[in-house]
Amino acid sequence: MFVTAPIVIHDGSMELQQMRYVLAVAETNSFTRAAERCLVVQSALSHQIARLERELGAKLFERTSRRVRLTAAGAAFLPAARQCLDAAERAAAEVAAAVGEVRGRLAVGLIPTVAAVDLPAALREFRARYPHVRISLRVGASEDLADQVEQGTLDVAFLGLPTTVRPRGVAVHELARDRLVAVVAPNHPLATEPTVDLRRLSTEVFVDLPAGTAGRIQSDLAFAAAGLTRDVAFEVTTADYIARLVGQDLCVAMMPAAHAPQLTGVRTVEVTDAPTRIEYVVWNRTDRSPAATAFLAALDIPTGQH
Known part of the structure; x- marks a missing residue:
């Protein structure tokens, strides 16, 4: 039996920005490109990641002269870091919504043949109305997109399915x-x-x-x-x-x-x-973000039915 010691942050000093730096390096496989993405000098980014590694007691990245890749500890850290950042972003969005401002993220998925909605035009109008929302778009297969909405990776998705299949695990509106x-x-x-x-x-x-x-x-x-x-x-x-x-x-x-x-x-x-x-539009049944709510309202999609 293997026994591993728990990772403990004694002074509670782990920062969201450190998590953002780790995610950026993991996604770009480069400290240089990660620093450029985060708009910081590389030495500052490297210093913060090294500090976090000391606090965790584990290396998150293997660094060579040719590449950077996650260690096993880094791979374990990544999902929780994403959840923390998503939760922090969601908390800020909810506070903004409480005072009448829509911000945060809107992650949209679609199949390539969506025809019921002019999605580029809809996103253009939404961005003009809500400039503080970060919009992202992902193209994929209907079944994968529905799973990502259920898991919270996407906020809204546009699907096309045969009449014998109906999306499960998500709120659904037929278009x-x-x-x-x-x-x-x-x-x-x-x-x-x-x-x-x-x-x-x-x-x-x-x-x-x-x-x-x-x-x-x-x-x-x-x-x-x-x-x-x-x-x-x-x-x-x-x-x-x-x-x-x-x-x-x-x-x-x-x-x-x-x-x-x-x-x-x-x-x-x-x-x-x-x-x-x-063609359907789907969204998360239990955890709809303020941006998703605003986007569905802009498309005149009734959200009271699932």
């Missing part, structure tokens, strides 16, 4: 329903057809999102329900790259009809038996 359309190259034989069905499409080579993702599942289920199989030879993670591959007539795709007009160099064809996608 829109949309059918998928076929996307083909301009010189493809289907480009001049008014409609196509899944059986005809099943003879084509496809590009789609990675297997297992929500955006892929809706198409897979539609073909399976029709008793059809298809050849998905290309798997990519962005709608733009899907369009680039389709534009070269390497493959065809199925995309949400509302998003298709944003694609260039391709043609769209209505699919008579296409599956339907639902």
Whole structure:
């Protein structure tokens, strides 16, 4: 059995700024870049991290002439440091909200094909109204984004899911329903057809999102329900790259009809038996920040229902 001594800070002198420095070094893998990010001279940043390491009784970083990386102690320290900084930021935001000012952070997630909301325009208007809120944006898969909202990593996320799936563990509001359309190259034989069905499409080579993702599942289920199989030879993670591959007539795709007009160099064809996608906005059920509340209000999203 291994027994480890607890880490004790005897004088309570650990500072939030020291934690910020540790996070910056961990994220940049460089004391120099971390100092630049934190707007301090490198010697000051190094001194504060060394002081923190003495207080903790453990080295947080391994330093060589070529790189910097976390030690086991540093990796253990990082999640708690992030929680402390998030809690401090949240506390300041709540105090500001109590006196009528919205500040803090707004971390937003979205899938690449969101069409129900013009998110760049919405974020521009929100920033103009609430300039003290730090906005960040992350693109990902619906299921991952929902998990991050539930865990508190993201405040709000915009998802697209098949009708058979509903987000769990988060507050949910349905934004829109949309059918998928076929996307083909301009010189493809289907480009001049008014409609196509899944059986005809099943003879084509496809590009789609990675297997297992929500955006892929809706198409897979539609073909399976029709008793059809298809050849998905290309798997990519962005709608733009899907369009680039389709534009070269390497493959065809199925995309949400509302998003298709944003694609260039391709043609769209209505699919008579296409599956339907639902777009949702989700947020944390129990811990909605003032910035998230203000953002949802700006979008006229009712937050009383889950």
